[in-house]
Amino acid sequence: MTEPDDLAVFAHFHDVRVDRDNIAHYRGLMRSRLLVNRCNECGHWIYPHRPLCPECLSFSVEPAEVSGLGRLYMWTLIHQSRDPDKALATPLLAAAIELVEQPGLRYLSRVVGCPPERLRHDMPVQLTWIEEEGRRWPAFTPLDMG
């Protein structure tokens, strides 16, 4: 599968401020891969998408795929939409997922496959993908403990 070119990324994410620092991340999303910048010198993970490693000040930073494992750090259930013409049929969940790659490395996402009343702080979750108006986005689901 060929990588989508820059124009394809801009077209696909027409409502996102795509720039040189984050385009690789969005290119990854188009292929269902969650990429986070990582320092080539010291291995530090860098998020939000920035071109400099804050640990060793190296500009040698490259997007790398994360394992998709994490824990639920915090969440809120949004009962009221900001848009007065779009009432929410059910509350919208926004959750900060702490990725296992590094303490404090968090990605804002959705949790699916789990009713809100069963959410717990620090519960293990894993990456999945959801379809929304023709686009695929990362989401998390409780880790199958097998």
Added chain:
Amino acid sequence: MARNPLRDKVAIVGIGSTRYGRDLGRSELALGLEAAVAAIRDAGISPGEVDGICGTGMTPLAMGGAGFLSLQGALGIERCTWGKNGWLGSALVFTVEAVFSGLCDMALLVQANVRGANMSRSAARDPYRARAARYADVGGDVGLGDFAKRWIHSGEPYAAIMRRYMHDFGVGKDAFAMMAVNCRAQGTANPEAILRHPLSLADYEASRTIWDPMQIADMDVPCDCAEALVITTAERARDLRRKPVYVHAMSLGGTRIGEYYENFAGWRDNSFQVAHRGLWERSELSLADIDLFYPYDGYTMDAVAITEAAGYCGIGEATDLFRSSWDASRNLLILDGRVPVMTGGGGLSQGRAGGANLYAEAARQLRGDLGERQVPGASAALVSIGSFFHDPSAVVLRA
């Protein structure tokens, strides 16, 4: 002790406020100008004496709105030697540092706030407010199409942080409820308060959930308003008509986590903690000298965390502190048996002024001319305004 050369060198000498209203039907600039002119008149100076302006805005050099460029043009001030926009805690700190450093001698600080389309559903239906929001420069890497960017400069994470607080410290919502009820009780004495009727603890509990677990009673009241201050050197303040209120010490906190709020730095390393540590390292006055306390109440979570950061209790201990500081007959928090919290009602009662109402209220109290709600003998105030993430101030003002 940290270096503090600005101690008592800079003073507030003029104060001007507009009405507070849910819909004043006027632009941000019009509101800002009204407050500015009132502050200039209160100071007894002419606009031409103003040589520095701190306008309203998150982007320090942005044009439009009630930014410093628009204010200067509209006020017809020919020359300024300093200008910048600020909001929340940064506005006063920017202005005082400019006066202290000599970049200007007579600075005008203007903070105009309007009920934004992102703050209430009825505001979003107002075509003027909706259009303003679409072109507002929020100064961050924002893309609403990407859910992962939803918490850049967003209020929603405060709700998640509130739940995390209750989890980490094993408490319920008592501290948040008491703060909300206290501010509404304080607001009953303020004729400009939008919500002037008291709130009971039961009312708090019954209030509508917005971002679970945050309820509408935890959130400040979006409104139209403006506040302005004139700030000059202590030397010039002595020759002016109003009793000066001095800036004793201040600090503007900052951490490496300023935009993506899911990366919340935790209880010990957030910006409120950093701001207050910076303040107490500089201030000759200590918490025991403070007579009035104004913890910014954009959300009750802010005010609770600021109370802890100020040092009234340890981190996570506000619930016990508030229980032992609760005057149940008046529904008021009285810290250390004598310090009222948020006279005037703050954002939760008077209305959302981005904290500028707290500076104005504290300064009026310290001038001693606030009539019915004057706290007798108040000589020092702690005013702390801002967020967990960006530019919270911690300021000691004194008479």
